[in-house]
Amino acid sequence: MVLVKADDRTSLPRAAKDKLLEPAxxxxxxxxxxxxxxxxxxxxxxxxxxMEAFGEIPTELSEYAELMKELTA
Structure with a gap:
């Protein structure tokens, strides 16, 4: 699983990660x-x-490149 659209200004990504790694x-x-x-x-x-690239291809894709490296390692 991959956390997507994570906003580190909130506690939601951390809470989601905790629930995925330690499910009830x-x-x-x-x-x-x-x-x-x-x-x-x-x-x-x-x-x-x-968000600013809506309808276009975003030019900053470094996180996606990191994900591809992780998945192919």
Whole structure:
């Protein structure tokens, strides 16, 4: 799993990460649904330049490049 549109000005990304890595009983994955979700280290943030590029291809894609490196390593 990849956290996307994360806004570090709030506690939501941290809370989401905690719930994915330490799911409540029966809310995880695996046969007994108690295992943590696989979570990428790379986080895709909700940067202004992504919003400003609406309808166009954004030019700043460094986080996506980092994600590709992580996934292909």
């Amino acid at each position: 009983e029966g809310e995880g994955i695996g046969p007994d649904r108690d295992e943590p979700f696989p979570l990428a280290e790379t986080v895709i943030h909700s940067w202004v330049h992504y």
